[in-house]
Amino acid sequence: MIMIDTGDRIAAKAAQMARPEFIAAYPITPQTVIVEKTADYVESGELDAEYIRVESEHSAMTAVIGAAVTGVRTFTATSSHGLALMHEMLHWAAYSRLPIVMVNVNRALGPGWNIWADQSDSLAQRDTGWVQFYCASCQEIFDTIIQAYRLAEMEDVQVPVMVNFDAFVLSHTSMPVEVPDQSDIDAFLPPYRALWKIDPDDPITCFNMLPQSEFGALRKDLHDAHGRVKELIPGIASEWKERFGSYHGGLVEEYLCEDAEYIIVAMGALGAEARVAVEELRREGMKAGLARVRLFRPFPNEVFRRLARNRTFIVVDRNVSIGSGGGVYSELKSGLYGFANAPVHGFIAGLGGKDLTFGEMCEMVRKVADGRAADVEWWGLEE
């Protein structure tokens, strides 16, 4: 079935087809539609789930954690300030190894008050232990949400997954999406079988105190699971492609990278825009390519080390870590250090939803190629 709808409504459809047994969510622009639509699915009987309307995002994540420890599949969604309010509980979800799947619609944090696309909200949650995907189309949103459950629930993973996509550019933009039959989704994503759960007939305690002697091992175990995530995602994406046809790359979507001298690195909808820029630059005779980061945590260092030979990277970050720089820029430089000498140029651009066109990305690449670019530039600020 082809469904033509917005990113939010496609996300809600994917959530419904993943058959979560529990949802708790709190509305925030531009994610509100997901809350409304998933509630509709429960109300209409198209989704058999408990739905708790909570009083805050902190409560939403806490309720989802509480449900997840009873051994059921869960879903929630948030954005921006809502994600920030969840911050404490994101750690509880990850370090309790609960395979929760959450959509985050990337939106700026105020002040200045701003509801538009900006990835600084989820990048601020970088160290909470969650796997983070970034999508570039409504089809990728649908596919990634279903795949996220498959990944999160694997016995040797058991890690919560955040599926991110840009405010309005994707959340409120309609695109055609191929939606498989429910029976085919069920075959790809069988019912969740928890490795442990709280149960009055077989009581256990979770969230226990842990002495100093064992604490580090718990952290390392989650870190090691992130390593396995990088090994497992390409296989999951390939299996999806075999079953359903659509494919968006493994950890990184590589486009025309093989002979590229200049590779644009971007995440989310900017990655789709960068694809157009690459085609434009190719028409001009410049050997340009795109490496669109689908996975920010764990970060695909190995992919970039492989790509780095005789290349120059141009990183476009719709986010900023104040006092450091663009998030992807910093990760990439850190990952390459000691492995490759590829020059890396960073552009901090499109913050707060400021439009960033493929033409501007072409200009970034030309500027780097001409040796006119600083290591890091703030792009497109009003003079």
Add this chain to the structure above:
Amino acid sequence: MKMQVKAVISRPADGVMGKTGAWRDFRPELDSSKCIKCLLCWIFCPDGCIKRADDDSVSIDYVYCKGCGICANECPKQAITMKREGMGE
């Protein structure tokens, strides 16, 4: 079931949440000769650390007792006295 990953869970058993008696600064000591088995200490202990025997005699569970001193305060016969931990007699 074999766990594939590490998560902090436990089954009910003595000490799985930690031996919290280690937090104690003051240690309640019971002089059984003064005890009249009124069980006020057993009722008031906020952590269930007063053990009641079949004959209503009481004893103190030092594995969990955090030394709050409520038992000593409630005892009408001053049968329980609080002693500084680690200071000896």
